[in-house]
Amino acid sequence: MSYFKALLLLCGAWLLTLNAAQAQGKLSGVVLDSVTHEPLSFASVFLANTTLGATTTEKGEFEFPRVPKGTYDIVGSYLGYRLGKQTITVEAAPQRLTLNLAPTGNQLGEVVVKPAPNKPEEYRQFTELFIGGSTFSEQCRISNPDDVRVMLDDSTQELTARTKEFLQIDNDALGYRLKYYGLYFAYDKDAQSITYYGQPVFEEMKPRDEAQRRLWAANRLTAYTGxxxxxxxxxxxxxxxxxxxxxxxxxxxANPRYERNQQQRTALLAAGAAGAYSPAEKDSLRRWSREAPExxxxxxxxxxxxxxxxxxxxxxxxxxxxxxxxxxxxxxxxxxxxxxxxxxxxxxxxxxxxxxxxxxxxxxxxxxxxxxxxxxxxxxxxxxxxxxxxxxxxxFLPYDYVPTGMPTPMAPARPAPAARPVRRR
Known part of the structure; x- marks a missing residue:
C-alpha cells in the first residue's frame, strides 16, 4: 500500500522478564566442533537481542549464572565456523546444553572468489535505510563496512545486504556496540518495505566520564519512551x-476506482508525449498517480x-x-x-x-x-x-533494558500552545 510504508523488524524469538524479583535460572553448556566433537575454546556465546554474552573456557564451556525465565535464541560464534543457534526455554531449574558449530574452512583445491567491492551509491542507500535518519542514527557508525555485501537486482530493483560474520555498529548516542550476526536486509522499492533480521547482541560501551554515562542513560530512556x-x-x-x-x-x-483509473492512466500515457496532453488530461494524470489501491x-x-x-x-x-x-x-x-x-x-x-x-x-x-x-x-x-x-x-535497544524515571501516566490535557520540541542529543 502506497500510504503504509511497512517496516518488518525480524529479530528472532526470546523472552525476558522485566521484574527483577521473578525466578531466574542457571544456563551452562559447551561449544563443540560438529565434526571432531572437540571443544572450541574462547568461542562467543550470547542470547540474541540482549546484553547477555559469554566467552568459552579452554574446555569450551560457558555459563550464564542468572538468566530470567523465558525463551531465547542462544547463539555460538567462532572464527572459521558457521553460527550455531538453538531456541531454548529457561526455567528455574539449572539447564545444560551443547552447541555444535560446523566448520567453514576451505577444502583442498577450492578456489576462493573474493566478492566485488560495494558500489558507493548502493552501500550509501543501504546504510540510510538500515541505520535510519534520526538524530540518534546520525551518531551510529559501521566499523566494518567491508564485511557487508550490498547488491541491487537490476530487474526487480530490490536492494539486499548480507554479512558473512557480523556487522558491527557503534551507537555513540546510546552507548551500545551492536554486533549483528547473520544479517539479512532487503528493501523492496515497489512495496516500500524494509525487512531485516539476524542475531544481534549488545555490548555496553565504556563512558569516558560520569557526564557521558548520564547522557547515555537519558538517551536510552528517550529511545524507549513511546x-x-x-x-x-x-x-x-x-x-x-x-x-x-x-x-x-x-x-x-479496496478502492473500487483504483483499477479502472490505473488502466485509463496507462492508456493515456501510451497515447503520446507529455507535451501533447491537454490541461484536463494532465490534471487526471496527477490525480491518478496519487490514488491509493486501498x-x-x-x-x-x-x-x-x-x-x-x-x-x-x-x-x-x-x-x-x-x-x-x-x-x-x-x-x-x-x-x-x-x-x-x-x-x-x-x-x-x-x-x-x-x-x-x-x-x-x-x-x-x-x-x-x-x-x-x-x-x-x-x-x-x-x-x-x-x-x-x-x-x-x-x-534499537536490547530486550533486557529496564527503564528508570519513566514519566507519569497520561491524562487528558487542557488545550495548550505548541510545545517547544525536545532536542535529542
Whole structure:
C-alpha cells in the first residue's frame, strides 16, 4: 500500500522478564566442533537481542549464572565456523546444553572468489535505510563496512545486504556496540518495505566520564519512551493509558476506482508525449498517480483493551485486531529529522497533548503473541509504519533494558500552545 510504508523488524524469538524479583535460572553448556566433537575454546556465546554474552573456557564451556525465565535464541560464534543457534526455554531449574558449530574452512583445491567491492551509491542507500535518519542514527557508525555485501537486482530493483560474520555498529548516542550476526536486509522499492533480521547482541560501551554515562542513560530512556517495545510491554500488562498510548481502529477496504483509473492512466500515457496532453488530461494524470489501491477510515474512539489483546488461560498474551491499528504516544515530540506528515487522531472531544508520535500496525495473520519483554514471538507477523517505521537502529535497544524515571501516566490535557520540541542529543 502506497500510504503504509511497512517496516518488518525480524529479530528472532526470546523472552525476558522485566521484574527483577521473578525466578531466574542457571544456563551452562559447551561449544563443540560438529565434526571432531572437540571443544572450541574462547568461542562467543550470547542470547540474541540482549546484553547477555559469554566467552568459552579452554574446555569450551560457558555459563550464564542468572538468566530470567523465558525463551531465547542462544547463539555460538567462532572464527572459521558457521553460527550455531538453538531456541531454548529457561526455567528455574539449572539447564545444560551443547552447541555444535560446523566448520567453514576451505577444502583442498577450492578456489576462493573474493566478492566485488560495494558500489558507493548502493552501500550509501543501504546504510540510510538500515541505520535510519534520526538524530540518534546520525551518531551510529559501521566499523566494518567491508564485511557487508550490498547488491541491487537490476530487474526487480530490490536492494539486499548480507554479512558473512557480523556487522558491527557503534551507537555513540546510546552507548551500545551492536554486533549483528547473520544479517539479512532487503528493501523492496515497489512495496516500500524494509525487512531485516539476524542475531544481534549488545555490548555496553565504556563512558569516558560520569557526564557521558548520564547522557547515555537519558538517551536510552528517550529511545524507549513511546517505542514499539514500550507499547507491547504496556499492552502486555494492560497499562496503555499509563504508558501514554492511544490505540485507534483503522478500517481498510479496496478502492473500487483504483483499477479502472490505473488502466485509463496507462492508456493515456501510451497515447503520446507529455507535451501533447491537454490541461484536463494532465490534471487526471496527477490525480491518478496519487490514488491509493486501498481506502482507510479512522475511528477516533480509543479501542478497549479486550479488542487489542487476548489472554489465554495459561497466561500467554496475543496482539489482535482487524484492518490496521493506529497508535499515538503523547508527551514526547517527534525527532526533528522526522519530516513526514503525522497522521491525524480524527475528531475527538478529548483534548490530548499536542506533542505526539503516531504509528500504524498491521497483522499478517489474525494475531501475534507478545512476550513479557516487549518482543513478538514471531516478528514476521506484524508490520509497522509511521513513526515506528522511522525509528531504526539509532533507537534499537536490547530486550533486557529496564527503564528508570519513566514519566507519569497520561491524562487528558487542557488545550495548550505548541510545545517547544525536545532536542535529542
Amino acid at each position: 517505542s514499539f517495545m514500550h507499547f507491547l510491554r504496556s499492552l502486555y500488562t494492560n497499562r496503555l493509558a499509563a504508558g501514554s498510548f492511544l490505540a485507534q481502529q483503522v478500517r481498510v477496504v 481506502l482507510a477510515t479512522l475511528y477516533p474512539e480509543p479501542r478497549p483493551i479486550d479488542s487489542l489483546r487476548r489472554v489465554k488461560p495459561n497466561g500467554r498474551v496475543y496482539l489482535r485486531f482487524s484492518g490496521q491499528l493506529q497508535v499515538a504516544h503523547f508527551g514526547e515530540a517527534p525527532d526533528p529529522r522526522f519530516k513526514q506528515r503525522m497522521n491525524t487522531l480524527g475528531p475527538t472531544r478529548t483534548p490530548y497533548p499536542l506533542q505526539r508520535q503516531v504509528s500504524r500496525l498491521q497483522l499478517a495473520d489474525d494475531e501475534a503473541e507478545i512476550q513479557a519483554d516487549g518482543s513478538l514471538r514471531n516478528p514476521l507477523e506484524v508490520a509497522v509504519g509511521g513513526y515506528w517505521g522511522f525509528e531504526k537502529i539509532g533507537e
